[in-house]
Amino acid sequence: VQLQESGPGLLKPSQTLSLTCNVSGDSVSTSNHYWSWIRQQPGQALEWIANTYFSGSPSYNPSLRGRLTISLDTSKNQFSLNLRSVTAADTAVYYCARAVAGSSDWYHPWGQGTLVTVSS
Amino acid sequence: SYVLTQPPSVSVAPGQTATIPCGGFNIGSKSVHWYHQKPGQAPVLVVYDDSDRPSGIPERFSGSNSGNTATLTISRVEAGDEAEYTCQVWDNSNDHPVFGGGTKLTVL
Numbered sequence: 001v002q003l004q005e006s007g008p009g010l011l012k013p014s015q016t017l018s019l020t021c022n023v024s025g026d027s028v029s030t031s032n033h034y035w036s037w038i039r040q041q042p043g044q045a046l047e048w049i050a051n052t053y054f055s056g057s058p059s060y061n062p063s064l065r066g067r068l069t070i071s072l073d074t075s076k077n078q079f080s081l082n083l084r085s086v087t088a089a090d091t092a093v094y095y096c097a098r099a100v101a102g103s104s105d106w107y108h109p110w111g112q113g114t115l116v117t118v119s120s
Numbered sequence: 121s122y123v124l125t126q127p128p129s130v131s132v133a134p135g136q137t138a139t140i141p142c143g144g145f146n147i148g149s150k151s152v153h154w155y156h157q158k159p160g161q162a163p164v165l166v167v168y169d170d171s172d173r174p175s176g177i178p179e180r181f182s183g184s185n186s187g188n189t190a191t192l193t194i195s196r197v198e199a200g201d202e203a204e205y206t207c208q209v210w211d212n213s214n215d216h217p218v219f220g221g222g223t224k225l226t227v228l
Contacts, residue, residue: 046163046206046219061216095162104151104210105217108165108174 001025003096003111011118017083021096021111022076029054029074034099036107037070037081039092047092051099052079086118122211124220131226138194140223142207145188150210152190154183156203157222163206167192194225202227 007019019037028035034056037049050070051059058070069082083090093115097107125143132138142152154167165174167183170190180195194201207220 045221046208048217048219059216062214097163100168102151103169104153106153106165106168106208107155107163107217108168110155110162110164112160112162 001098001109003098003109005094005096005111005114007094007114007116009115009117011086011116012120013087013118014085015118017081017086017090017116017118019081019083019094019096019114019116020078021080022078023098024077026098027074028072028077028079031055032101034101035072035079036097036099037094038097038107038110039094040113041089041092044092046095049083049094050081088118090116091118092116121214122209122218124207124209124218126205126207126220126223128221129224129226131228132194132197133228134197134199136197138197138201138225140192140194140205140225142190142192142220143188144190144209147188147190147209148186150185152183152185153208154181154192155206155208156201157206158203166205197225197227199227201225 002024004022034053052070052072060068067084072079093113095113097110151169155163157163170185171183204222206222211218
């Protein structure tokens, strides 16, 4: 299973960040797993952003709710994230990951990550 | 929300044993997962559910969890083990994952 992020690299403040995660070796049309975005701001801990499910409503980090939309494209076997009204604080490496539901969910595997810089 | 605390760095000589702690209130009641991450690479799951290893992870990697501390132990440390190690749990109160700040393992 491999995940690969794609994104713009550089954005200006107030723009919308659009990221896509292409999945190979597994199908996003599964109820065995779900799919997540996680980011790491410079010098900070990993931060969960959002989940999308084949069946069920997406879930979002409350601190980012209102600016986020996550979606699943089963025809392309990928999932995407939109983050609106970005600021410099959204500068981070963004990872996509497959979430494994267990007694406590974990992430395996992850994409390589894509660096997003927000700067005027 | 739930907080996980890790030391910024741990150093160990090759062939020795590295122990990386992850502190959290009553963390022993939660399942803890561990990832390693090398610069420019994707995080990789090395231990899940406190002490289970995904396929492909050497037996040198083990985990334990009790009380307020979970621990990742790496036996017979090799130069290739040098990476940042991060713990993760599920915050049931807020229904989302929480990650520790990461510990950089340096192999002397």
